[in-house]
Amino acid sequence: MKRKIRLIASLFLVMITLFALFAPLVTPFSYEEQNIEQQLLQPNSTHWMGTDLLGRDLYSRIIYGSRLSLAVGAMTTLFALFIGTIAGVLSGYFGGKLDQVIMRVTDFFYTFPMILTAILFTLLFGRGLIGLFLAIGFSSWITQARLVRGQILQIKQLSYIEAAHALGQSEWNIVFKHVLPQLRGTIVIALAFQIPTNILTESFLSFMGLGLSPPFASWGTLAHEGYQAMLTYPHLIIFPGLALFLAMLSLQILADALRDSYDPKKNLEKSFLQ
Amino acid sequence: MFDFIVKRFFSTIVLLWILLTSLFFLLRLAPGGPFDTDRAWPPEIKTNILEKYGLNEPLFAQYQNWLSHVVQGDFKDSFQYLDRSVVSIIRDSLPISLKLGFLALFFIIVIGIPIGAYCAWKQNTPIDQAFLFLSASGISIPNYLLASILILIFAIHLQILPAALWDSPSSIILPSIALAVKPLCMVIRLTRASVLETLGEDYIRTAYAKGVSEFNVLFKHTLKNALIPIVTLLGPLVANLVTGSFVIELIFQIPGMGKHFISSILNRDYPLAMGVAFVYGSILLFSNFAVDLSYFWIDPRTRRLK
Numbered sequence: 001m002k003r004k005i006r007l008i009a010s011l012f013l014v015m016i017t018l019f020a021l022f023a024p025l026v027t028p029f030s031y032e033e034q035n036i037e038q039q040l041l042q043p044n045s046t047h048w049m050g051t052d053l054l055g056r057d058l059y060s061r062i063i064y065g066s067r068l069s070l071a072v073g074a075m076t077t078l079f080a081l082f083i084g085t086i087a088g089v090l091s092g093y094f095g096g097k098l099d100q101v102i103m104r105v106t107d108f109f110y111t112f113p114m115i116l117t118a119i120l121f122t123l124l125f126g127r128g129l130i131g132l133f134l135a136i137g138f139s140s141w142i143t144q145a146r147l148v149r150g151q152i153l154q155i156k157q158l159s160y161i162e163a164a165h166a167l168g169q170s171e172w173n174i175v176f177k178h179v180l181p182q183l184r185g186t187i188v189i190a191l192a193f194q195i196p197t198n199i200l201t202e203s204f205l206s207f208m209g210l211g212l213s214p215p216f217a218s219w220g221t222l223a224h225e226g227y228q229a230m231l232t233y234p235h236l237i238i239f240p241g242l243a244l245f246l247a248m249l250s251l252q253i254l255a256d257a258l259r260d261s262y263d264p265k266k267n268l269e270k271s272f273l274q
Numbered sequence: 275m276f277d278f279i280v281k282r283f284f285s286t287i288v289l290l291w292i293l294l295t296s297l298f299f300l301l302r303l304a305p306g307g308p309f310d311t312d313r314a315w316p317p318e319i320k321t322n323i324l325e326k327y328g329l330n331e332p333l334f335a336q337y338q339n340w341l342s343h344v345v346q347g348d349f350k351d352s353f354q355y356l357d358r359s360v361v362s363i364i365r366d367s368l369p370i371s372l373k374l375g376f377l378a379l380f381f382i383i384v385i386g387i388p389i390g391a392y393c394a395w396k397q398n399t400p401i402d403q404a405f406l407f408l409s410a411s412g413i414s415i416p417n418y419l420l421a422s423i424l425i426l427i428f429a430i431h432l433q434i435l436p437a438a439l440w441d442s443p444s445s446i447i448l449p450s451i452a453l454a455v456k457p458l459c460m461v462i463r464l465t466r467a468s469v470l471e472t473l474g475e476d477y478i479r480t481a482y483a484k485g486v487s488e489f490n491v492l493f494k495h496t497l498k499n500a501l502i503p504i505v506t507l508l509g510p511l512v513a514n515l516v517t518g519s520f521v522i523e524l525i526f527q528i529p530g531m532g533k534h535f536i537s538s539i540l541n542r543d544y545p546l547a548m549g550v551a552f553v554y555g556s557i558l559l560f561s562n563f564a565v566d567l568s569y570f571w572i573d574p575r576t577r578r579l580k
Contacts, residue, residue: 001400001403002403005407107289108292108293108296112293113510113513113514113554113558116535116539116551119536119539119540120297120300120301120304120539123304123305123306123539124300124303124304124305126305196414200416203416204416204521207418207521208520208536208540209540210540223416223418223419227418227422227524227525230422230425230525231425231430231437234422234426237418237419237422238419238422238423241415241416241418241419241422242419244416244419245411245414245415245416245419248413248414248415248416249410249411249414251414252410252413252414253410256406256410
């Protein structure tokens with residue numbers, strides 16, 4: 001059962017990624033083509049998910065919207081991963097004053113609610129793709145930095161690191177060849193959990209009207225457009241919401257699977273049993 | 275322990291001050307001002323407006339002025355709502371968010387922790403797997419989708435609960451459910467993971483060995499020790515819940531504080547933004563403070579710490 005669910009989740013993710021990449025091939029209409037005579041249609045055989053206020057095909061808009069949602073989610077996570085790992089290594093491995101400074105900065109960001117940070121950054125960097133990207137990226141590196149630092153503090157104590165020192169290896173060599181590879185599992189898992197979080201943050205910012213300007217849209221922007229007419233035309237909010245929900249759920253399930261497979265305790269139990 | 279409490283209390287105050295000070299400068303650094311319009315004002319009018327609100331003074335003077343008012347409990351008047359003081363706006367909206375947030379919190383604790391513990395106890399059974407899947411769904415569902423589905427089912431289709439507004443006692447039900455689902459699912463998963471970890475400890479085996487009943491092992495020996503990560507999560511959770519959620523309040527048309535949180539920043543309503551941030555920051559920092567104190571009760575070992 002568990003394996004079946006995981007398989008479905010991976011297939012779904014592959015599918016929406018392919019759909020996002022080849023959006024023009026799988027959408028019957030353009031995302032910006034307006035058709036005033038066909039406003040607010042309920043789902044039917046030509047417009048599978050109905051049309052919006054300007055007569056645009058909702059299905060096509062959702063497929064094109066997935067491009068933005070997924071890209072922002074993935075790119076900001078990579079960005080956060082990069083900054084977070086560097087900060088974590090600097091503070092955990094090299095320690096000292098730098099560690100103090102970096103930890104105070106993360107403490108500070110920790111008290112700031114992430115949404116507030118994201119909004120402030122969107123204001124500072126301006127609306128648009130770059131603003132959105134930097135806002136989410138900058139507000140999500142803290143967890144990564146703390147995680148990496150904590151792990152490194154533990155690994156630093158291990159005897160093979162001491163051995164590397166004794167062999168006269170350079171600090172950078174130790175970091176890149178001995179410490180970071182050890183962190184691979186932690187980083188991959190953090191990555192898997194961060195992507196859905198960042199997709200959700202993007203959708204929240206877009207829902208508040210801080211996302212991209214029309215005719216471009218992400219799932220959050222579509223839901224934002226849909227919520228005003230929610231009671232009369234529920235399809236406008238249900239379909240974008242559902243797309244986001246299914247993508248998030250699949251990512252969550254896969255992240256769980258990854259964590260399970262990397263769990264050192266579980267493997268330990270197994271090796272004891274054998 | 276007493277020293278720790280005093281020290282922690284003062285560092286909380288300092289952190290709150292840092293939070294507000296940086297928000298003060300960040301807000302003013304952001305492009306755009308509170309009185310920007312599509313058409314530029316004639317310069318004289320602009321000067322007069324800025325003068326009335328003290329916005330033409332040097333930034334640091336504004337900050338000093340603001341700080342001296344705040345320590346007296348005065349957050350000045352809102353820019354956006356004419357003739358209303360920030361304090362009165364918060365006094366009107368905070369209780370609504372508090373009520374909603376605490377009801378949601380009640381659901382989360384009363385339902386989440388027992389289910390999580392039960393799942394850990396029944397690890398890898400179909401019922402555990404079902405709850406794990408349900409809670410993964412609950413975490414993944416965007417709150418606007420959940421809110422609209424709830425409204426469509428209970429208000430439009432069944433017509434048993436009001437769809438929006440804040441005018442009858444039953445208005446609280448749907449928004450508090452919509453607010454509670456995601457954190458509830460997080461608590462279920464966290465409790466499950468934490469209980470599972472504790473169940474592997476030696477003293478649990480000892481408890482079983484001396485014949486303690488399964489129920490007592492689970493709820494007395496395990497759960498109390500497993501509570502620490504859950505209580506840690508509750509600190510920020512309380513602050514997020516009781517200060518209101520922008521999306522939920524928007525969809526259910528509730529006059530709570532969550533709306534001001536976002537709109538005051540978007541409209542550059544500096545006094546209101548600072549006031550709301552003050553409330554949020556104090557609740558967050560003091561609930562974290564309370565969380566730290568509760569460790570003493572949960573884990574006696576911490577009492578010996580300086």
